[in-house]
Amino acid sequence: PGSRMPFVSITKEMAMGTAVLGLAFATGVLAGKKYPFWTFGFLRSGKNIFGRGSPLRKYISDHSLREHPVLKKLRLLTLNHRCGGMMVSCDQAQLMANLAKLIKAKKAIEIGVFTGYNTLNMALILPDDGKVVACDINEDFANIGKPLWKEAGVEHKIDLRIKPATQTLDELLAAGEAETYDFAFIDADKESYDDYYEKCLRLIRKGGIIAIDNVLWHGKVLKPSKNDIQAQSVHRLNEKLFRDARISISMLPMGDGVTLAFKL
Ligand SMILES: C[S@@+](CC[C@H](N)C(=O)[O-])C[C@H]1O[C@@H](n2cnc3c(N)ncnc32)[C@H](O)[C@@H]1O
The missing domain is CATH 3.40.50.150 (Vaccinia Virus protein VP39)
Incomplete structure (x- = not known):
């Protein structure tokens, strides 16, 4: 009694989560306007991270090709x-x-x-x-x-x-x-x-x-x-x-x- 409580009390983790979601909406990812940068392996630069000769392509072959x-x-x-x-x-x-x-x-x-x-x-x-x-x-x-x-x-x-x-x-x-x-x-x-x-x-x-x-x-x-x-x-x-x-x-x-x- 006597001390003033904040209007809404949230933990640091919740605040962080809210900020990340907000950022995702702001950039349009969750609103469906844009795809996350890793979709289909293409970076926004247009480079394909799974492209021929890429390290990820080699990793995929090394770990799946029999x-x-x-x-x-x-x-x-x-x-x-x-x-x-x-x-x-x-x-x-x-x-x-x-x-x-x-x-x-x-x-x-x-x-x-x-x-x-x-x-x-x-x-x-x-x-x-x-x-x-x-x-x-x-x-x-x-x-x-x-x-x-x-x-x-x-x-x-x-x-x-x-x-x-x-x-x-x-x-x-x-x-x-x-x-x-x-x-x-x-x-x-x-x-x-x-x-x-x-x-x-x-x-x-x-x-x-x-x-x-x-x-x-x-x-x-x-x-x-x-x-x-x-x-x-x-x-x-x-x-x-x-x-x-x-x-x-x-x-x-x-x-x-x-x-x-x-x-x-
Ligand atoms: C892309 S290659 C096939 C690759 C093969 N599936 C593999 O496992 O590597 C296309 C082949 O289709 C053949 N071809 C082209 N026209 C054809 C036709 N009208 N009937 C049958 N084969 C044809 C070509 O001679 C060529 O060997």
Whole structure:
């Protein structure tokens, strides 16, 4: 009695917490106007902290990549090729292998084989009586990987078809194989992406997954120019997938962007 109490009594920690929240609102982070600076790994400067050669990228690989020795051999061999940049990123390949294992995949489709990094990656996790239908138009590329498919002991699971992928997919459908595949990876000519997607959706069973590569097309999807048919095609498919009620999707900022379409 007699001493005057403050109107509201708060601890030092509460005061500090209130100040931090206030700052967050003032800068717009919690009001939804801005994303925290670490979102998607991009700093405000525009630099990607997960970018190629960055220490965090190396840390991620060092602490998550469990690459089969023959896969590693094929990756290093492919990197020396003049078109080595076409190869799928190894962390993305590992994610796809994990998903395929999770759904107990037995049959997979690879559209765009190149030297066969992901073809081998898939063959390694499929059961002994499983198969990857591997589609490409260029046998010279596949011939680079073939000896390593053999070395890994999975050559018998790879059914390589050298012809336009659309033709192979039509043949699978004509053979009555609709709804019998578990996993498909679309990674070939961008102009045909929509056609590949529609055919794969018919070939994949319920509970199956379609992974679509290069969905960010080196950032060009943001403003695809009228005469860039590839960027237009990828962007159009992205818009379609976003509204497609036949699937659930996740678009991941991994590699050049990958969309996972789940046929539920
Ligand atoms: C980006 S690479 C594939 C990379 C591969 N998925 C990997 O694991 O590294 C694209 C491949 O698609 C092939 N391709 C291009 N047009 C094609 C078509 N119409 N049908 C089948 N394959 C095609 C190219 O020959 C090339 O090998």
